[in-house]
Each structure stands twice: as structure tokens, then as C-alpha cells.
Amino acid sequence: MYPYRDGLTALSGSPVKAAVAGLSETDRALLDTVDHVVDLGCGNGAPAAALVPVLPTTCRWLLVEKDEGQLVAARSRLRSMTSQRVDGVCADLTRLPFERLPSGPGLILISHVLYYLPGWQDVLSWLVQKARSSGSALVVVMRSRQSASYQLRACIRTAQGGSEDGMLTAESVQSWLKSHDVPYSAVASAAAVSYDLTGIRMDDPDMVPRACDRHASLYSMLSLLCHTDPAGLDPGPAAALTNVIRRMVHRNRLDLLLDDLILVVSPSSREVPCRTLT
Numbered sequence: 001m002y003p004y005r006d007g008l009t010a011l012s013g014s015p016v017k018a019a020v021a022g023l024s025e026t027d028r029a030l031l032d033t034v035d036h037v038v039d040l041g042c043g044n045g046a047p048a049a050a051l052v053p054v055l056p057t058t059c060r061w062l063l064v065e066k067d068e069g070q071l072v073a074a075r076s077r078l079r080s081m082t083s084q085r086v087d088g089v090c091a092d093l094t095r096l097p098f099e100r101l102p103s104g105p106g107l108i109l110i111s112h113v114l115y116y117l118p119g120w121q122d123v124l125s126w127l128v129q130k131a132r133s134s135g136s137a138l139v140v141v142m143r144s145r146q147s148a149s150y151q152l153r154a155c156i157r158t159a160q161g162g163s164e165d166g167m168l169t170a171e172s173v174q175s176w177l178k179s180h181d182v183p184y185s186a187v188a189s190a191a192a193v194s195y196d197l198t199g200i201r202m203d204d205p206d207m208v209p210r211a212c213d214r215h216a217s218l219y220s221m222l223s224l225l226c227h228t229d230p231a232g233l234d235p236g237p238a239a240a241l242t243n244v245i246r247r248m249v250h251r252n253r254l255d256l257l258l259d260d261l262i263l264v265v266s267p268s269s270r271e272v273p274c275r276t277l278t
């Protein structure tokens with residue numbers, strides 16, 4: 001079973017809505033001509049579902065996911081929202097080329113997936129080329145270096161003897177796009193989830209499990225942001241994680257910053273200053 005499933009339901013599709021809101025006028029006009037969406041690593045389908053109301057009602061959908069359970073959930077979610085064709089393909093995105101992309105101008109969405117693909121540069125390069133040759137827009141959603149996710153992953157990684165170098169963030173993808181002369185637009189979308197920890201002592205070595213006992217969604221949220229099961233860590237990384245989480249608590253509230261960057265490569269994209277949507 002994919003370990004991040006519960007966390008996914010805790011998140012909304014808002015980064016995708018932010019991406020649409022942040023598109024330039026020309027890009028927004030392009031949305032009116034989109035006749036299909038390909039959602040790569042669609043998870044439970046929440047980001048694709050957020051797009052349904054803003055795209056033409058004639059739009060067809062192709063959902064790609066390696067986890068069959070997630071794919072089934074995503075497909076039924078989309079089918080309940082549109083009478084158009086919704087196809088689902090269970091596939092591993094590390095196996096390129098992925099031959100099932102429809103032709104013609106569409107929207108290719110890859111939201112919070114590149115971290116899991118060791119050869120992400122090859123995947124991105126292939127997607128950019130596919131978007132260009134078909135006149136499609138490519139929307140990449142990633143957590144930024146400022147996010148709680150980065151801090152949590154970095155502390156686990158260093159406590160395990162690794163380094164922060166090579167940890168994939170939205171900024172890594174931006175650098176790659178710049179160094180490959182791929183124009184893009186960037187939109188920042190900041191949100192936070194907050195948990196009340198009143199009465200939980202910060203010096204309690206079990207403060208994280210206690211906080212998770214109190215808030216049903218916190219454990220799955222931490223699993224999602226850490227990219228691993230926080231309960232399955234060795235003592236050293238577990239202690240490092242607890243320390244970082246303690247530092248995120250202010251006035252008895254644990255605030256986890258979900259700081260996304262949405263990078264849009266489209267036929268009309270040009271580099272524009274990044275602006276924050278609230």
C-alpha cells in the first residue's frame with residue numbers, strides 16, 4: 001500500500017487552483033482550447049478534480065498512477081464530476097517513453113511526483129519535449145525549500161548520514177528549467193495546516209506520537225511531508241525529527257507550512273516574477 005494515502009486526503013486541490021489563477025492571460029486563453037488533461041501520478045485525483053470546473057466541459061481525462069487503489073479512487077472521483085471520457089492507466093513513470101499520451105494540445109499535470117522518480121531529469125526533459133511538440137501546457141507542482149516538508153526531510157536525511165545536496169525541491173526544478181533554457185512561469189501558493197498541542201509537554205520524548213494520537217490526520221500528514229513513515233525511523237532520525245517538530249510549535253500550535261511552487265511551461269510561457277497567492 002502506498003504510505004501517503006491518508007495524507008493526500010488531508011490536502012486540498014488548492015495548488016492546482018492556484019496554478020490556474022496564476023497563469024498569464026495568454027495561458028488562460030489556452031485553457032479554453034484544452035481538450036484533454038493527463039495527470040501523471042494522480043494520487044486520489046484531488047488536483048485533477050480541482051481542474052474540472054475551470055476547463056471546457058468537453059475535456060477528456062487520462063489518469064496515470066502506479067498504485068492501483070489510488071487510480072481506482074481517482075477515476076471514480078473524476079467520473080462523478082464529468083460525463084466525458086475518463087481513462088486510467090496503471091503505469092510506472094520511471095519507464096519512459098510513456099506511449100499513451102494523447103496527441104494535440106492538452107494539459108499535462110505532474111503534482112508532487114518528481115521527488116519519487118530517481119531519474120526525474122529524464123522524465124522532465126521528456127515531458128517538456130512532449131508538451132512542446134503537442135502544443136500542450138505542462139504544470140509541475142513541487143514543495144519549495146521553505147516548506148515544512150523540506151525541513152523534515154532534511155533533518156531525517158542528515159541524521160541518517162546523508163546530505164541535503166540532491167534533495168529535490170521546486171527550486172531544483174527551476175534551476176533545471178533555467179539551465180536548459182526552458183521558459184516557464186512560476187506561481188507560489190502558501191498554506192499552512194495547524195494543530196493544537198495544548199497540554200502536550202514539549203520535553204516529553206513521546207510528544208510526536210501523543211500529538212498524532214490527538215489529531216487523526218497529523219500522522220498521515222507527517223508521513224506525506226517526510227516522504228517516509230515517521231513511526232518507522234531509527235532512534236537517531238526519530239529524535240532529530242522530534243526536535244525539528246518541537247521548533248515548529250509556537251504558542252501550543254504546530255504549524256506545518258505547505259509552500260508549493262507551481263511551474264508552468266506552455267507554448268506562450270515566459271519567465272515572470274514569482275508572485276504569492278493567498
Ligand SMILES: C[S@@+](CC[C@H](N)C(=O)[O-])C[C@H]1O[C@@H](n2cnc3c(N)ncnc32)[C@H](O)[C@@H]1O
Nearest residue numbers: 041042043065066067092093094111112113116
Ligand atoms: C505525493 S503523491 C501526489 C499525488 C497527487 N498528484 C497530488 O498532488 O495530490 C505522489 C503520487 O505519485 C505516485 N507515484 C510515485 N512514483 C510513481 C511512479 N514511478 N509511477 C507512477 N506514479 C508514481 C504515488 O503513487 C502517489 O500517488
